[in-house]
Amino acid sequence: MYARRLDHLPPYLFARIDELKAEKQRQGVDVIDFGVGDPDLPTPAHIVESLCEAARDPATHHYPNYAGMLPYRQAVADWYASRFGVSLDPVSEVLALIGSKEGIAHIPEAFVNPGDYVLATDPGYPVYKTSTLFAEGNVHEMPLREEHDFLPVFDEIPAAVLERAKLMFLGYPNNPTGAVAPRSFFEEVVGFAREHDVIVVHDNAYSEIAFDGYRPLSFLEVDGAREVGIEMHSLSKTYNMTGWRIGMACGNESVIAGLGRVKTNVDSGAFDAIQHAAITALSSPQDCVEESCRIYQERRDVLVAGLRDLGFEATAPKATFYVWLKVDNSMAFTTTMLNDAGIVVTPGIGFGAHGEGYVRFAITRSVARIEEAIERMRGLFS
Numbered sequence: 380m381y382a383r384r385l386d387h388l389p390p391y392l393f394a395r396i397d398e399l400k401a402e403k404q405r406q407g408v409d410v411i412d413f414g415v416g417d418p419d420l421p422t423p424a425h426i427v428e429s430l431c432e433a434a435r436d437p438a439t440h441h442y443p444n445y446a447g448m449l450p451y452r453q454a455v456a457d458w459y460a461s462r463f464g465v466s467l468d469p470v471s472e473v474l475a476l477i478g479s480k481e482g483i484a485h486i487p488e489a490f491v492n493p494g495d496y497v498l499a500t501d502p503g504y505p506v507y508k509t510s511t512l513f514a515e516g517n518v519h520e521m522p523l524r525e526e527h528d529f530l531p532v533f534d535e536i537p538a539a540v541l542e543r544a545k546l547m548f549l550g551y552p553n554n555p556t557g558a559v560a561p562r563s564f565f566e567e568v569v570g571f572a573r574e575h576d577v578i579v580v581h582d583n584a585y586s587e588i589a590f591d592g593y594r595p596l597s598f599l600e601v602d603g604a605r606e607v608g609i610e611m612h613s614l615s616k617t618y619n620m621t622g623w624r625i626g627m628a629c630g631n632e633s634v635i636a637g638l639g640r641v642k643t644n645v646d647s648g649a650f651d652a653i654q655h656a657a658i659t660a661l662s663s664p665q666d667c668v669e670e671s672c673r674i675y676q677e678r679r680d681v682l683v684a685g686l687r688d689l690g691f692e693a694t695a696p697k698a699t700f701y702v703w704l705k706v707d708n709s710m711a712f713t714t715t716m717l718n719d720a721g722i723v724v725t726p727g728i729g730f731g732a733h734g735e736g737y738v739r740f741a742i743t744r745s746v747a748r749i750e751e752a753i754e755r756m757r758g759l760f761s
């Protein structure tokens with residue numbers, strides 16, 4: 380009944396973990412869920428107000444502009460200028476997305492022919508691989524290893540892959556490892572992309588979730604980046620707006636145009652009222668973002684200190700709301716945590732073969748719940 384391309388999709392491990400979690404809850408277990416990369420904090424009130432006001436205006440009730448309304452694209456360009464010092468033409472270099480996942484899922488359709496290679500980090504956000512498979516491309520996994528700061532090593536890519544490589548997915552600050560990339564790495568990416576004629580898609584969903592004074596970069600800040608690629612960005616993590624579905628693709632004009640052509644034939648744009656609220660989010664004072672970071676930083680510190688106290692080698696991430704913890708066997712650890720402590724974490728293997736040996740904690744739960752989790756683990760691991 381199903382098309383063969385569905386057979387080619389890797390098993391969705393996360394759905395299986397959701398089932399196991401639901402079963403525990405049915406048994407009456409008070410489950411502490413560190414599995415989901417979805418902020419527990421609400422969308423700031425001024426953004427919600429802006430949506431309500433815009434939704435009352437019948438002018439927002441029609442089909443939106445495919446590329447996004449110009450005031451939204453202008454607000455994105457203004458935000459890139461003030462936050463990163465990157466100037467973008469809102470007409471040709473900014474495209475509204477229905478969340479960045481949507482852009483990631485569609486971009487191979489515009490550039491990848493059957494048999495072309497897409498370079499994707501492993502571990503990585505699962506949609507990099509599945510979107511490639513939908514476009515009948517081949518995935519070449521670039522391992523991220525701790526001894527190389529979880530950055531890919533381009534010299535390891537075989538020549539036969541390089542010859543047919545069309546596109547590369549990257550994302551720093553990184554989900555799931557929490558790693559960040561220095562400017563020199565992005566410079567290396569530009570050089571690599573030029574040499575091998577590869578389109579770079581940098582996924583920057585976590586640029587605003589950072590700690591200890593660290594300010595993540597935009598890929599587009601680096602000289603030449605705009606000639607080789609684009610950056611996908613999103614309001615989801617920055618403003619606790621995961622349910623709203625609004626993001627943006629920025630950068631190379633031809634790449635933006637290709638993605639736009641696919642989207643014009645697939646969706647009809649993001650609801651105008653949501654774009655109005657997104658303008659409010661991007662153009663208002665950013666205190667709400669600072670407050671979110673302060674909350675995540677405190678949670679990170681409590682979790683990392685607790686894990687170290689239990690004897691784990693835990694590293695505090697400089698950005699993202701993920702703690703990537705080294706364990707012996709990721710599935711065994713995840714199963715023990717759920718069955719014996721009622722705690723959900725995500726096994727690293729769910730993000731790719733090189734995620735094995737780690738689990739991911741999303742610190743989207745309160746300090747009190749994190750402390751409770753550490754107490755439950757105390758009986759298990761020490």
Ligand SMILES: *Cc1c(COP(=O)(O)O)cnc(C)c1O
Pocket residue numbers: 416477478479480481504550554582584612613614615616621624625626
């Ligand atoms: C959350 C996330 C996204 C998708 O965010 P949207 O809600 O679709 O904007 C994309 N990439 C990574 C790495 C993420 O963690």
